[in-house]
Amino acid sequence: MGAYKVKNNGGTETTTVLRKFGINETYQLAMYLLDQYRGTTLSCRYEIPPRLASPASQTTLEEGVKVAVVDTIMRHPMMQVGMIDATKKTPSWIQLPSLNLTQHIKWVHLTAEDDFEHTVQETFSTQLDDRFPDLSIRQPGWKITIIRQGSAPVMEVLLTWNHPWFDAMGAKVFHEDMIEFLNALEDGKSYERTGLDGHVFTLPQAAPLLPEPIEVLTGLPVDLKYLVKAFWEDTRPGFLDNRDGSWAAWCPIRPTPYKTQFRTFFVDEPSVAKIQALCRQNQTTITGLLNGLALVAFSLNLDAAVAPAFQSSNIVDHRRNLPPAPKDAPWVKSDRAVSNYVTQCLHKWDTELAARVRSKLPPADASVEGRDLSPVLISELWAASARNRREIVDKLGQGLRNDLVGLFKYVTDWQKTMSSLAKKTRQFSWLVTNIGVLDGGKQPDDDSQKRWTIGRAQFGLSTEVPAAAIEFSPVSVRGRGMTVSATWADCAVDVTLGERIMADMERWLVQLSSQA
Template sequence: MANRSNNGTNAIALRKLGINETYQLAMYLLDQYRGTVLSCRYEVPPRLAPAESRAQLEEAVKVAVVDTIMRHPMLQVGMINATSKVPSWIQLQSLDLTQHIKWLYLREHTNFEQTVQETFRVQLDDRFPDLSTKQPEWKITVIRQGEAPIMEVLLTWNHPQFDGAGAKVFHEDFLEMLNNAQNVAYERKGLDGDILTLPEARPLLPTPIESLKSLPLDIMYLAKVFWEEFRPPFLNRDVSQAAWCPIRSTPYKTQFRAFSIDNASLLAILALCRKNKTTITGLLNGLALIAFSLRLDSTAAPAFQSSTIMDHRRNLPPAPPDAPWVSSDRVVSNYVTQCLHQFDTDLIAQIRSKLPANSSEGVDLSADLESDLWAVSAQNRLEIMRKLEAGLRNDLVGVFKWVTDWQQTMSDMAKKTRQFTWLVTNVGVLDGKTSGNGQRWSIDRAQFGLSAEIPAAAIEFAPISVAGRGMCVSANWPDCAVDQIFGERIMADLERWLAQLASSRQS
């Protein structure tokens, strides 16, 4: 089947969107979610830093982007029938790189870091052009200032195109391409100025997770899911749901905050995690539990539910022999599901009994609280590992196969009680190739952020680390549903306690 795209090229329908892709598209169409950003600070080789090398720098970036595009077909495709019940990915004949690479040059007296953060926040809430434009919905924004040996590269995308783990692969592969291109000619087949002509052969798109793996559902699990979905509201006595934070859709605005942890502190925290049989993801879930127990009283929130986003690339079969991305763990696509966690009233009451009455200025972790923290964090890690080991048995993606109208489903969800108080999505450790001699490209820091997900968790935490360079922890929440001061206090608690844990280990 061939369709005519608006730029005059024939576009061939490749496959319909998978479950994860369709679910994310429905949220986007309903304005329940907008953009996702993974920003990395690149160290520029000295030969490309001077002002007179600006043209060579821009060309090197463009060529590296082209090489990355050719490795990952999901960067090459557009969408058709986006508002229908069966949207599809389509093959494009060409890409206009001016739509995907933007340069922002700052004056000498402009605050570089402030501009990066402002750009990051704005792009979280930006909407991509009308889906009918038939261009892939991703872009990079490169921020440069003078002859400083750094540049910030913000990768912003619409989530149906790929997930956060795919964005990490993008940056790592882009870095590889920058270094590979240092000693070779910049010419690339199919690249004419800013127009990239794509190969005529149909690109091999990554297969959706539901078509790669079986999604078995036990009858008791399925019955429980359907009961929770369709029971009358007056029969819902689940006090762990986030009834304290009603779902509101408008006006749409993301509140975003972030803080960084240096590498020495991160290593100290990782050592504590290993000692207590957990991970950074487990620890952040534990710290969030204490923070929300501190900031909400027992009447508003007697118990909690949270969600951890999990990357299932490890559970995929080997990549096809002709796949340009080579291995399943290096695929740019959508392969995440979630692991649910529930914290009962007895546990929350136990934690609250160890918290001081006056907490407006924040509190330190006592020895008793630390004991509970590590117990909860270890349990959280155990739940995630069991979920990964089970593959995709009794996974929500399996239930999602029964959904026939995602826009209606997500619209209905926004009318219900919010389920999760918080969510953690950790894309892990990015390899920034920082052990070089300063003559090669490397990545010094990274920051990951999501726009507000209206029907999802009240606050979402998104940590990311660069190997040998520390970690950034960000959080987002919908401005129309979560009080700004409340969200900032939650983030201040996490920052304070992570610093306390690092200090206790280092002292």
């Protein structure tokens, strides 16, 4: 769909409409409008080159960051656009004339007495639940918060965004590209940018080329058998959900009060390397292992009478299934597009499997030491993890045939659909959304030429009211370790339960790495 113009304000203003929302974008917007979702954050610990770390260089540092953000915006047009008709059935992306960067970039300067780590975690948690400005004001739905303490050689860069604009893989690309542009400035490139006047960036007059929605690029074929099954799942009487013990009836959907509980833990690089080696030996991946660990943790912490079986979901990135990017696309490659190209892979952990796992568990009230995985339970863990990985591989091998997003094209009113979903039985006990390994740049052999790098990352989702009870969000930085985060609705999941599950998963990862 090409750009066209609509008149506003009695014909005195024209707005260039770039294209209508795609399926994923419309679905995410409906959740936001219904307050079933608020924001997603990917935070990275940027390591600052020595020449920019001194207090005297703070102005130069801030100017360089601003220029690198502008360069990244120009590579990724979805970061330049606003929306119109947000509450209608067919919202659209529109071209904006300019961006006021004070609305998108905020610096937080801490004193020596402030607790840097506490501030980072508190800011991260708060931003997950923050609402964005009213959609009618027409500005992109993303913001960057930068936290720095004195002249410390690091700063935390939190990118928080509204999901209709792009997915978490897009946020990962943003951070990787920003490091690239910061290092380009270090290599002597000018800080001058066409259109940048102070904090106002005038966007090019030519309409930007937006990434096309996934259904336009690949099609979403749905077989009749798959469609009929999905229709039955959507319309069957609610009492049947309770008969199917895999549904998360133990965690009723409660839309209010809206508050996200956020927890996180870190696994150092030597431990990650050992865990990855074990995963390869057992024909699985970190994602598969986290699903296996979740199965064991939920089985341990929930009684069989309450949760005899489970369903879970993996977020799957389909950029690998997209055709090559257009020749004039500034993002160059399809796997570097900042847009919405993820779908879900669903998993069912039946009653027989859950019972077998439970038969090998320690008592739920066992001491910390007594909650370690036994050899027979480790065997079950690897079998479940390998199965999860095979199901994801099969899903990717099918491309987008019989994909959940393919069913979405039959939805005519997303707000009505999502409102109805919030009144049904919850389907998933947990979700894993792993954006993989972030390339944080590499230092040259000559330390005197120290460059910008990322030393650590952290990823989290706000509460998604009708989605999984607990959502796990791991992310790694190449050669620097992995952070595993979890979020859940405060009004739906008991805090003690969420913390026990996270503590068990952390303990078991440490145990596995120590035995490798």
